Amino acid sequence: MNNPQLDQDGRLRHLLSIEGLPKKILNQILDTAESFVGVAEREVKKVPLLRGKTVCNLFFENSTRTRTTFEIAAKRLSADVISLNVNSSSQSKGETILDTVDNLIAMHADMFVVRHSQSGAAHFIAKHVPPHIHVINAGDGRHSHPTQGLLDVFTIRKYKPDLHNLRVAIVGDILHSRVARSEIHALTSLGVPEVRVIAPKTLLPAQVEKLGVHVYHDMKAGLKDVDVIMMLRLQNERMSGAMLPSAQEYFKTYGLTQDKLRLAKSDAIVLHPGPMNRGVEIDSSVADGAQSVILPQVTYGIAVRMAVMAMLAGGQGGGTQS
Amino acid sequence: MSAADIKLPNAEQLLNDLAHKIEPLLQANTALVGIQSGGAWLMQRLLVLLADSISTHAIEHGTLDVSFYRDDFAQRGLKSETRPSQIPFDVDNKHIILIDDVFYTGRTTRAAMNELFDYGRPASITLVALVNRGGRELPIAPQIVGIDVPLDAEQNLQLLQHSNGTLYLALQPSLSSTPSSTIKTDSHE
Numbered sequence: 001m002n003n004p005q006l007d008q009d010g011r012l013r014h015l016l017s018i019e020g021l022p023k024k025i026l027n028q029i030l031d032t033a034e035s036f037v038g039v040a041e042r043e044v045k046k047v048p049l050l051r052g053k054t055v056c057n058l059f060f061e062n063s064t065r066t067r068t069t070f071e072i073a074a075k076r077l078s079a080d081v082i083s084l085n086v087n088s089s090s091q092s093k094g095e096t097i098l099d100t101v102d103n104l105i106a107m108h109a110d111m112f113v114v115r116h117s118q119s120g121a122a123h124f125i126a127k128h129v130p131p132h133i134h135v136i137n138a139g140d141g142r143h144s145h146p147t148q149g150l151l152d153v154f155t156i157r158k159y160k161p162d163l164h165n166l167r168v169a170i171v172g173d174i175l176h177s178r179v180a181r182s183e184i185h186a187l188t189s190l191g192v193p194e195v196r197v198i199a200p201k202t203l204l205p206a207q208v209e210k211l212g213v214h215v216y217h218d219m220k221a222g223l224k225d226v227d228v229i230m231m232l233r234l235q236n237e238r239m240s241g242a243m244l245p246s247a248q249e250y251f252k253t254y255g256l257t258q259d260k261l262r263l264a265k266s267d268a269i270v271l272h273p274g275p276m277n278r279g280v281e282i283d284s285s286v287a288d289g290a291q292s293v294i295l296p297q298v299t300y301g302i303a304v305r306m307a308v309m310a311m312l313a314g315g316q317g318g319g320t321q322s
Numbered sequence: 323m324s325a326a327d328i329k330l331p332n333a334e335q336l337l338n339d340l341a342h343k344i345e346p347l348l349q350a351n352t353a354l355v356g357i358q359s360g361g362a363w364l365m366q367r368l369l370v371l372l373a374d375s376i377s378t379h380a381i382e383h384g385t386l387d388v389s390f391y392r393d394d395f396a397q398r399g400l401k402s403e404t405r406p407s408q409i410p411f412d413v414d415n416k417h418i419i420l421i422d423d424v425f426y427t428g429r430t431t432r433a434a435m436n437e438l439f440d441y442g443r444p445a446s447i448t449l450v451a452l453v454n455r456g457g458r459e460l461p462i463a464p465q466i467v468g469i470d471v472p473l474d475a476e477q478n479l480q481l482l483q484h485s486n487g488t489l490y491l492a493l494q495p496s497l498s499s500t501p502s503s504t505i506k507t508d509s510h511e
Contacts, residue, residue: 028402035387035404044440047390310390314399
Protein backbone atom coordinates (compact mmCIF):
# COMPACT_ATOMS: atom_id res chain seq x y z
CA MET A 1 0.00 0.00 0.00
CA ASN A 2 1.26 3.44 -0.82
CA ASN A 3 1.83 5.38 2.39
CA PRO A 4 2.04 9.10 1.63
CA GLN A 5 4.05 9.70 4.81
CA LEU A 6 7.01 7.55 3.78
CA ASP A 7 9.29 7.71 0.76
CA GLN A 8 10.15 4.67 -1.34
CA ASP A 9 12.93 3.72 1.09
CA GLY A 10 10.63 3.83 4.10
CA ARG A 11 11.90 7.13 5.48
CA LEU A 12 9.66 9.86 6.85
CA ARG A 13 8.61 12.26 4.09
CA HIS A 14 5.57 13.96 5.62
CA LEU A 15 4.08 13.70 9.11
CA LEU A 16 0.33 13.58 8.60
CA SER A 17 -0.99 11.15 11.22
CA ILE A 18 0.38 8.61 13.66
CA GLU A 19 -1.88 6.01 12.11
CA GLY A 20 0.13 4.20 9.49
CA LEU A 21 3.57 5.06 10.89
CA PRO A 22 5.76 2.05 11.65
CA LYS A 23 6.79 1.61 15.28
CA LYS A 24 10.41 2.00 14.21
CA ILE A 25 9.78 5.54 12.93
CA LEU A 26 7.81 6.48 16.07
CA ASN A 27 10.69 5.32 18.22
CA GLN A 28 13.20 7.12 16.03
CA ILE A 29 11.28 10.39 16.46
CA LEU A 30 11.16 9.95 20.25
CA ASP A 31 14.85 8.98 20.49
CA THR A 32 15.92 11.89 18.30
CA ALA A 33 13.81 14.25 20.42
CA GLU A 34 15.76 13.06 23.44
CA SER A 35 18.90 14.58 21.88
CA PHE A 36 17.17 17.90 21.27
CA VAL A 37 15.99 18.37 24.88
CA GLY A 38 19.48 19.43 25.95
CA VAL A 39 19.84 22.03 23.20
CA ALA A 40 17.48 24.37 25.06
CA GLU A 41 19.68 24.29 28.15
CA ARG A 42 22.84 25.52 26.45
CA GLU A 43 24.37 28.93 26.05
CA VAL A 44 23.44 28.92 22.34
CA LYS A 45 20.00 27.32 21.99
CA LYS A 46 20.42 26.50 18.32
CA VAL A 47 21.77 23.79 16.08
CA PRO A 48 22.53 24.45 12.41
CA LEU A 49 20.54 21.57 10.85
CA LEU A 50 17.94 23.63 8.98
CA ARG A 51 20.15 26.60 8.22
CA GLY A 52 19.05 28.15 4.95
CA LYS A 53 15.67 26.35 4.93
CA THR A 54 12.36 28.14 5.05
CA VAL A 55 9.54 26.75 7.17
CA CYS A 56 6.02 28.07 6.57
CA ASN A 57 3.49 27.81 9.35
CA LEU A 58 0.16 27.76 7.54
CA PHE A 59 -2.52 28.22 10.14
CA PHE A 60 -6.01 28.19 8.67
CA GLU A 61 -7.28 27.85 12.24
CA ASN A 62 -5.95 29.74 15.25
CA SER A 63 -3.68 28.13 17.79
CA THR A 64 -1.22 30.20 19.71
CA ARG A 65 0.61 27.45 21.56
CA THR A 66 1.03 25.04 18.66
CA ARG A 67 2.13 27.79 16.30
CA THR A 68 4.56 29.24 18.82
CA THR A 69 6.17 25.91 19.63
CA PHE A 70 6.56 25.05 15.95
CA GLU A 71 8.10 28.48 15.40
CA ILE A 72 10.54 28.04 18.26
CA ALA A 73 11.38 24.50 17.12
CA ALA A 74 12.17 25.68 13.59
CA LYS A 75 14.20 28.63 14.86
CA ARG A 76 16.25 26.40 17.19
CA LEU A 77 17.09 24.38 14.10
CA SER A 78 18.27 27.64 12.46
CA ALA A 79 15.48 27.70 9.85
CA ASP A 80 13.81 30.88 8.66
CA VAL A 81 10.19 30.84 9.73
CA ILE A 82 7.15 32.52 8.30
CA SER A 83 3.86 32.20 10.13
CA LEU A 84 0.67 32.93 8.26
CA ASN A 85 -2.78 33.14 9.79
CA VAL A 86 -4.47 32.40 6.55
CA ASN A 87 -8.05 32.84 7.70
CA SER A 88 -7.29 36.48 8.20
CA SER A 89 -5.53 37.05 4.89
CA SER A 90 -5.79 35.59 1.38
CA GLN A 91 -8.52 33.06 2.08
CA SER A 92 -10.90 35.81 3.00
CA LYS A 93 -10.18 37.28 -0.41
CA GLY A 94 -11.16 34.00 -2.07
CA GLU A 95 -7.78 32.35 -2.77
CA THR A 96 -7.86 28.55 -2.64
CA ILE A 97 -5.61 26.54 -0.31
CA LEU A 98 -3.53 25.21 -3.18
CA ASP A 99 -3.05 28.69 -4.64
CA THR A 100 -1.75 29.84 -1.28
CA VAL A 101 0.60 26.84 -1.12
CA ASP A 102 1.80 27.32 -4.71
CA ASN A 103 2.62 30.95 -4.02
CA LEU A 104 4.70 30.00 -1.01
CA ILE A 105 6.47 27.31 -3.03
CA ALA A 106 7.26 29.99 -5.61
CA MET A 107 8.89 31.86 -2.72
CA HIS A 108 11.02 28.72 -2.10
CA ALA A 109 9.41 27.39 1.04
CA ASP A 110 10.90 24.01 2.06
CA MET A 111 8.44 22.82 4.67
CA PHE A 112 4.81 23.47 5.56
CA VAL A 113 3.30 23.17 9.01
CA VAL A 114 -0.44 23.04 8.43
CA ARG A 115 -3.35 23.52 10.81
CA HIS A 116 -6.86 23.44 9.39
CA SER A 117 -10.38 22.94 10.69
CA GLN A 118 -11.10 20.44 7.89
CA SER A 119 -9.98 16.82 8.35
CA GLY A 120 -7.57 15.80 5.60
CA ALA A 121 -6.28 19.29 4.78
CA ALA A 122 -2.63 18.38 5.40
CA HIS A 123 -2.97 15.19 3.31
CA PHE A 124 -4.45 17.28 0.53
CA ILE A 125 -1.48 19.64 0.55
CA ALA A 126 1.03 16.78 0.88
CA LYS A 127 -0.41 15.16 -2.24
CA HIS A 128 0.01 18.39 -4.14
CA VAL A 129 3.56 19.48 -3.28
CA PRO A 130 6.69 18.46 -5.25
CA PRO A 131 8.97 15.74 -3.75
CA HIS A 132 11.50 18.02 -2.05
CA ILE A 133 8.84 19.75 0.05
CA HIS A 134 7.67 18.33 3.37
CA VAL A 135 4.36 18.74 5.18
CA ILE A 136 3.65 18.43 8.90
CA ASN A 137 0.08 18.17 10.11
CA ALA A 138 -0.38 20.51 13.08
CA GLY A 139 -4.02 19.48 13.54
CA ASP A 140 -6.73 18.83 10.97
CA GLY A 141 -10.37 18.97 12.06
CA ARG A 142 -11.33 16.02 14.24
CA HIS A 143 -8.86 13.77 12.50
CA SER A 144 -5.29 13.97 13.75
CA HIS A 145 -2.68 16.02 15.61
CA PRO A 146 0.38 13.79 15.37
CA THR A 147 3.00 15.98 17.05
CA GLN A 148 0.72 16.40 20.07
CA GLY A 149 0.29 12.63 20.31
CA LEU A 150 4.05 12.20 20.02
CA LEU A 151 4.91 14.81 22.62
CA ASP A 152 2.40 13.26 25.02
CA VAL A 153 4.01 9.86 24.62
CA PHE A 154 7.47 11.44 24.91
CA THR A 155 6.42 13.08 28.19
CA ILE A 156 4.98 9.81 29.49
CA ARG A 157 8.18 7.98 28.56
CA LYS A 158 10.23 10.57 30.45
CA TYR A 159 8.35 9.90 33.69
CA LYS A 160 7.38 6.26 33.11
CA PRO A 161 10.08 4.72 30.89
CA ASP A 162 8.54 1.25 30.74
CA LEU A 163 5.62 1.78 28.35
CA HIS A 164 4.90 -1.95 28.28
CA ASN A 165 3.76 -1.84 31.86
CA LEU A 166 1.35 1.09 31.93
CA ARG A 167 -2.34 1.74 32.39
CA VAL A 168 -3.34 5.01 30.72
CA ALA A 169 -6.71 6.78 30.92
CA ILE A 170 -7.80 9.45 28.42
CA VAL A 171 -10.61 11.53 29.87
CA GLY A 172 -13.10 13.88 28.29
CA ASP A 173 -14.26 14.95 24.88
CA ILE A 174 -12.99 12.04 22.80
CA LEU A 175 -15.55 12.70 20.06
CA HIS A 176 -14.22 16.06 18.96
CA SER A 177 -10.61 15.43 19.83
CA ARG A 178 -7.97 14.85 17.19
CA VAL A 179 -5.52 14.78 20.08
CA ALA A 180 -7.24 11.72 21.59
CA ARG A 181 -7.06 9.83 18.32
CA SER A 182 -3.37 10.58 17.89
CA GLU A 183 -2.69 9.65 21.52
CA ILE A 184 -4.53 6.35 21.21
CA HIS A 185 -2.62 5.40 18.05
CA ALA A 186 0.72 6.38 19.54
CA LEU A 187 0.15 4.55 22.82
CA THR A 188 -1.13 1.33 21.29
CA SER A 189 1.57 1.29 18.57
CA LEU A 190 4.29 1.68 21.18
CA GLY A 191 3.01 -1.21 23.23
CA VAL A 192 1.06 0.35 26.12
CA PRO A 193 -1.04 -2.65 27.20
CA GLU A 194 -4.10 -0.87 28.58
CA VAL A 195 -5.56 2.36 27.23
CA ARG A 196 -8.89 3.48 28.69
CA VAL A 197 -11.19 6.23 27.54
CA ILE A 198 -13.52 7.83 30.06
CA ALA A 199 -16.35 10.03 28.77
CA PRO A 200 -20.11 10.44 28.63
CA LYS A 201 -21.72 8.54 25.76
CA THR A 202 -22.43 11.79 23.92
CA LEU A 203 -18.68 12.62 23.73
CA LEU A 204 -17.52 9.24 22.43
CA PRO A 205 -17.31 8.39 18.74
CA ALA A 206 -19.28 5.36 17.55
CA GLN A 207 -17.29 2.11 17.74
CA VAL A 208 -14.44 3.71 19.67
CA GLU A 209 -13.60 0.20 21.01
CA LYS A 210 -12.25 -0.66 17.56
CA LEU A 211 -9.26 1.56 18.29
CA GLY A 212 -8.23 -0.96 20.93
CA VAL A 213 -9.35 0.96 24.03
CA HIS A 214 -11.45 0.06 27.06
CA VAL A 215 -14.49 2.29 27.48
CA TYR A 216 -15.65 3.72 30.80
CA HIS A 217 -18.41 6.20 31.54
CA ASP A 218 -17.59 6.55 35.20
CA MET A 219 -14.46 8.22 36.59
CA LYS A 220 -14.41 6.06 39.74
CA ALA A 221 -14.05 2.84 37.80
CA GLY A 222 -12.02 4.31 34.96
CA LEU A 223 -9.30 5.99 37.02
CA LYS A 224 -8.76 3.08 39.39
CA ASP A 225 -5.05 2.12 39.47
CA VAL A 226 -4.01 4.05 36.35
CA ASP A 227 -0.42 5.31 35.93
CA VAL A 228 -1.21 8.16 33.56
CA ILE A 229 -4.25 10.44 33.23
CA MET A 230 -4.53 12.39 29.97
CA MET A 231 -7.17 15.08 30.26
CA LEU A 232 -8.73 16.58 27.15
CA ARG A 233 -10.08 20.04 26.68
CA LEU A 234 -13.84 20.44 26.39
CA GLN A 235 -14.04 21.74 22.85
CA ASN A 236 -16.61 24.47 23.25
CA GLU A 237 -15.97 25.84 19.77
CA ARG A 238 -16.58 22.48 18.15
CA MET A 239 -19.66 21.70 20.19
CA SER A 240 -22.91 21.99 18.28
CA GLY A 241 -26.23 21.42 19.99
CA ALA A 242 -26.85 20.23 23.51
CA MET A 243 -24.40 17.38 24.13
CA LEU A 244 -23.88 18.41 27.72
CA PRO A 245 -26.17 19.81 30.38
CA SER A 246 -23.68 22.50 31.56
CA ALA A 247 -20.02 23.12 32.30
CA GLN A 248 -20.68 22.86 36.06
CA GLU A 249 -22.44 19.57 35.64
CA TYR A 250 -19.57 18.28 33.51
CA PHE A 251 -16.99 19.32 36.09
CA LYS A 252 -18.91 17.48 38.81
CA THR A 253 -18.91 14.22 36.86
CA TYR A 254 -15.77 14.28 34.67
CA GLY A 255 -13.65 17.14 36.00
CA LEU A 256 -10.36 15.96 37.51
CA THR A 257 -10.24 16.95 41.18
CA GLN A 258 -7.87 15.90 43.96
CA ASP A 259 -10.50 13.43 45.18
CA LYS A 260 -10.75 11.72 41.82
CA LEU A 261 -6.99 11.80 41.32
CA ARG A 262 -6.60 9.73 44.49
CA LEU A 263 -8.30 6.82 42.72
CA ALA A 264 -5.29 6.50 40.41
CA LYS A 265 -1.92 5.15 41.52
CA SER A 266 -0.21 7.42 44.03
CA ASP A 267 2.57 8.24 41.55
CA ALA A 268 0.24 8.79 38.58
CA ILE A 269 1.00 11.74 36.32
CA VAL A 270 -1.55 14.15 34.81
CA LEU A 271 -1.29 15.50 31.27
CA HIS A 272 -3.35 18.10 29.41
CA PRO A 273 -2.71 19.30 25.86
CA GLY A 274 -3.86 22.84 26.66
CA PRO A 275 -5.38 25.31 26.63
CA MET A 276 -6.99 24.31 29.91
CA ASN A 277 -10.51 25.19 30.99
CA ARG A 278 -9.84 25.42 34.70
CA GLY A 279 -12.89 24.38 36.68
CA VAL A 280 -14.44 22.62 33.67
CA GLU A 281 -12.31 19.57 32.88
CA ILE A 282 -9.59 20.07 35.49
CA ASP A 283 -9.42 21.64 38.94
CA SER A 284 -6.69 24.22 39.50
CA SER A 285 -5.27 22.32 42.46
CA VAL A 286 -4.63 19.34 40.16
CA ALA A 287 -3.40 21.40 37.20
CA ASP A 288 -0.84 23.15 39.42
CA GLY A 289 -0.22 20.16 41.69
CA ALA A 290 2.78 17.90 42.16
CA GLN A 291 1.48 15.20 39.81
CA SER A 292 0.88 17.59 36.91
CA VAL A 293 3.33 17.41 33.99
CA ILE A 294 1.42 19.91 31.88
CA LEU A 295 4.24 22.45 31.57
CA PRO A 296 6.93 19.82 30.88
CA GLN A 297 4.65 18.73 28.00
CA VAL A 298 5.06 22.18 26.47
CA THR A 299 8.84 22.08 26.87
CA TYR A 300 9.14 18.57 25.44
CA GLY A 301 6.81 19.53 22.59
CA ILE A 302 9.55 21.75 21.18
CA ALA A 303 12.12 18.93 21.21
CA VAL A 304 9.65 16.55 19.55
CA ARG A 305 8.82 19.08 16.83
CA MET A 306 12.53 19.71 16.27
CA ALA A 307 13.04 15.96 15.85
CA VAL A 308 10.25 15.68 13.29
CA MET A 309 11.50 18.65 11.28
CA ALA A 310 15.09 17.41 11.37
CA MET A 311 14.10 13.94 10.21
CA LEU A 312 12.04 15.37 7.36
CA ALA A 313 14.65 17.86 6.20
CA GLY A 314 17.62 15.47 6.10
CA GLY A 315 18.23 14.17 2.58
CA GLN A 316 18.28 10.45 3.15
CA GLY A 317 18.46 9.63 6.83
CA GLY A 318 18.84 6.23 8.40
CA GLY A 319 22.44 5.70 7.28
CA THR A 320 25.36 5.09 9.57
CA GLN A 321 28.11 7.67 9.59
CA SER A 322 31.69 7.72 10.67
CA MET B 323 45.38 -3.26 -0.73
CA SER B 324 42.83 -5.77 0.57
CA ALA B 325 41.73 -6.03 4.18
CA ALA B 326 43.77 -9.22 4.57
CA ASP B 327 47.01 -7.38 3.72
CA ILE B 328 46.77 -4.97 6.62
CA LYS B 329 47.86 -5.86 10.08
CA LEU B 330 45.74 -3.69 12.33
CA PRO B 331 47.32 -2.36 15.51
CA ASN B 332 46.13 -3.46 18.94
CA ALA B 333 43.68 -0.83 20.19
CA GLU B 334 44.26 -1.61 23.85
CA GLN B 335 47.99 -1.06 23.44
CA LEU B 336 47.36 2.21 21.59
CA LEU B 337 45.02 3.31 24.33
CA ASN B 338 47.74 2.84 26.93
CA ASP B 339 50.15 4.84 24.77
CA LEU B 340 47.58 7.61 24.45
CA ALA B 341 47.10 7.73 28.21
CA HIS B 342 50.86 8.32 28.67
CA LYS B 343 50.85 11.09 26.07
CA ILE B 344 47.80 12.80 27.56
CA GLU B 345 48.87 12.66 31.19
CA PRO B 346 51.26 15.66 31.05
CA LEU B 347 48.41 17.81 29.67
CA LEU B 348 46.16 17.24 32.64
CA GLN B 349 45.95 20.18 34.96
CA ALA B 350 43.31 22.13 36.77
CA ASN B 351 40.87 23.58 34.24
CA THR B 352 41.30 20.71 31.75
CA ALA B 353 38.23 18.77 30.59
CA LEU B 354 37.94 15.57 28.56
CA VAL B 355 35.32 15.36 25.81
CA GLY B 356 34.73 12.18 23.81
CA ILE B 357 33.03 12.17 20.42
CA GLN B 358 30.30 9.48 20.15
CA SER B 359 30.65 6.63 19.93
CA GLY B 360 34.31 5.50 19.72
CA GLY B 361 35.70 8.67 21.28
CA ALA B 362 33.30 8.35 24.19
CA TRP B 363 34.46 4.77 24.85
CA LEU B 364 38.08 5.93 24.77
CA MET B 365 37.29 8.71 27.18
CA GLN B 366 35.61 6.33 29.64
CA ARG B 367 38.70 4.14 29.55
CA LEU B 368 41.04 7.10 29.96
CA LEU B 369 39.09 8.18 33.03
CA VAL B 370 40.11 4.88 34.62
CA LEU B 371 43.69 4.79 33.29
CA LEU B 372 44.34 8.37 34.39
CA ALA B 373 42.20 8.24 37.52
CA ASP B 374 44.94 9.57 39.81
CA SER B 375 45.67 12.72 37.81
CA ILE B 376 41.99 13.23 37.09
CA SER B 377 40.99 13.21 40.73
CA THR B 378 44.01 15.33 41.73
CA HIS B 379 43.00 18.09 39.35
CA ALA B 380 39.21 17.49 39.59
CA ILE B 381 39.03 17.10 35.83
CA GLU B 382 35.56 17.13 34.31
CA HIS B 383 34.32 15.23 31.28
CA GLY B 384 31.50 14.99 28.75
CA THR B 385 30.46 13.53 25.41
CA LEU B 386 29.40 15.00 22.08
CA ASP B 387 27.14 13.53 19.42
CA VAL B 388 27.87 15.76 16.44
CA SER B 389 24.89 14.57 14.32
CA PHE B 390 23.24 18.00 14.46
CA TYR B 391 26.40 19.74 13.24
CA ARG B 392 27.48 17.52 10.36
CA ASP B 393 28.07 19.22 7.01
CA ASP B 394 26.60 16.27 5.11
CA PHE B 395 23.19 16.43 6.82
CA ALA B 396 21.49 17.73 3.66
CA GLN B 397 22.67 14.63 1.76
CA ARG B 398 22.56 11.98 4.44
CA GLY B 399 20.07 13.21 7.01
CA LEU B 400 20.18 12.08 10.59
CA LYS B 401 21.54 8.68 11.44
CA SER B 402 18.90 6.46 12.94
CA GLU B 403 20.40 6.67 16.39
CA THR B 404 21.50 9.92 17.96
CA ARG B 405 22.54 10.28 21.56
CA PRO B 406 22.19 13.45 23.58
CA SER B 407 25.42 15.42 23.88
CA GLN B 408 26.32 15.73 27.54
CA ILE B 409 28.58 18.56 28.57
CA PRO B 410 27.79 18.91 32.28
CA PHE B 411 30.39 21.61 32.96
CA ASP B 412 31.02 25.22 31.99
CA VAL B 413 33.03 25.22 28.75
CA ASP B 414 34.14 28.84 29.15
CA ASN B 415 37.93 29.08 29.64
CA LYS B 416 38.41 25.32 29.82
CA HIS B 417 41.31 23.54 28.14
CA ILE B 418 39.38 20.87 26.26
CA ILE B 419 40.97 17.57 25.27
CA LEU B 420 38.77 16.37 22.42
CA ILE B 421 38.96 12.62 21.83
CA ASP B 422 38.09 10.80 18.61
CA ASP B 423 38.75 7.21 17.57
CA VAL B 424 39.74 7.41 13.90
CA PHE B 425 40.81 10.74 12.42
CA TYR B 426 39.98 10.93 8.72
CA THR B 427 38.61 13.95 6.80
CA GLY B 428 38.51 16.39 9.73
CA ARG B 429 34.81 17.03 9.18
CA THR B 430 33.75 15.36 12.42
CA THR B 431 36.27 17.50 14.30
CA ARG B 432 34.95 20.64 12.66
CA ALA B 433 31.39 19.66 13.66
CA ALA B 434 32.54 18.93 17.21
CA MET B 435 34.30 22.28 17.52
CA ASN B 436 31.23 24.10 16.23
CA GLU B 437 29.09 22.32 18.79
CA LEU B 438 31.54 23.00 21.65
CA PHE B 439 31.44 26.70 20.87
CA ASP B 440 27.65 26.65 21.30
CA TYR B 441 28.30 25.65 24.92
CA GLY B 442 30.82 28.42 25.54
CA ARG B 443 34.28 29.72 24.67
CA PRO B 444 36.99 27.22 25.55
CA ALA B 445 40.50 28.45 26.37
CA SER B 446 41.92 25.83 23.99
CA ILE B 447 41.05 22.57 22.25
CA THR B 448 43.56 19.75 21.82
CA LEU B 449 42.59 16.98 19.42
CA VAL B 450 43.50 13.41 20.33
CA ALA B 451 42.95 10.47 17.96
CA LEU B 452 43.66 6.80 18.50
CA VAL B 453 44.42 6.36 14.80
CA ASN B 454 45.19 8.88 12.07
CA ARG B 455 44.24 7.16 8.83
CA GLY B 456 45.18 10.02 6.50
CA GLY B 457 42.87 11.64 3.95
CA ARG B 458 42.04 14.89 5.62
CA GLU B 459 39.98 17.41 3.67
CA LEU B 460 40.23 20.37 6.03
CA PRO B 461 43.12 22.21 7.69
CA ILE B 462 42.58 20.27 10.90
CA ALA B 463 44.91 17.64 12.37
CA PRO B 464 45.20 15.80 15.69
CA GLN B 465 48.01 16.96 18.02
CA ILE B 466 48.20 13.62 19.80
CA VAL B 467 47.95 10.38 17.83
CA GLY B 468 48.23 6.74 18.89
CA ILE B 469 49.41 5.62 15.46
CA ASP B 470 49.36 6.60 11.79
CA VAL B 471 47.78 3.98 9.51
CA PRO B 472 47.52 5.31 5.95
CA LEU B 473 44.43 3.81 4.28
CA ASP B 474 42.74 4.10 0.90
CA ALA B 475 39.44 5.94 0.56
CA GLU B 476 37.40 2.76 0.13
CA GLN B 477 38.71 1.29 3.37
CA ASN B 478 36.60 1.88 6.45
CA LEU B 479 38.47 1.55 9.73
CA GLN B 480 36.35 1.50 12.85
CA LEU B 481 36.89 1.16 16.55
CA LEU B 482 34.62 -1.50 18.01
CA GLN B 483 33.93 -2.82 21.45
CA HIS B 484 33.90 -6.46 22.60
CA SER B 485 31.14 -7.45 25.00
CA ASN B 486 33.69 -7.43 27.84
CA GLY B 487 34.44 -3.77 27.12
CA THR B 488 37.84 -4.18 25.46
CA LEU B 489 38.37 -2.21 22.28
CA TYR B 490 39.59 -3.39 18.88
CA LEU B 491 40.09 -1.99 15.40
CA ALA B 492 38.43 -3.57 12.37
CA LEU B 493 37.91 -2.87 8.70
CA GLN B 494 34.20 -2.68 7.96
CA PRO B 495 32.27 -2.73 4.67
CA SER B 496 33.20 0.54 3.06
CA LEU B 497 29.94 2.22 1.99
CA SER B 498 29.51 4.56 4.95
CA SER B 499 33.16 5.56 5.14
CA THR B 500 33.29 7.34 1.79
CA PRO B 501 34.43 10.93 2.30
CA SER B 502 31.37 13.15 2.34
CA SER B 503 32.67 15.16 -0.62
CA THR B 504 32.25 12.15 -2.89
CA ILE B 505 28.82 11.04 -1.65
CA LYS B 506 26.31 11.07 -4.45
CA THR B 507 23.13 12.88 -3.61
CA ASP B 508 20.03 10.86 -4.25
CA SER B 509 17.26 11.67 -6.67
CA HIS B 510 15.34 13.82 -4.18
CA GLU B 511 18.04 16.43 -4.04
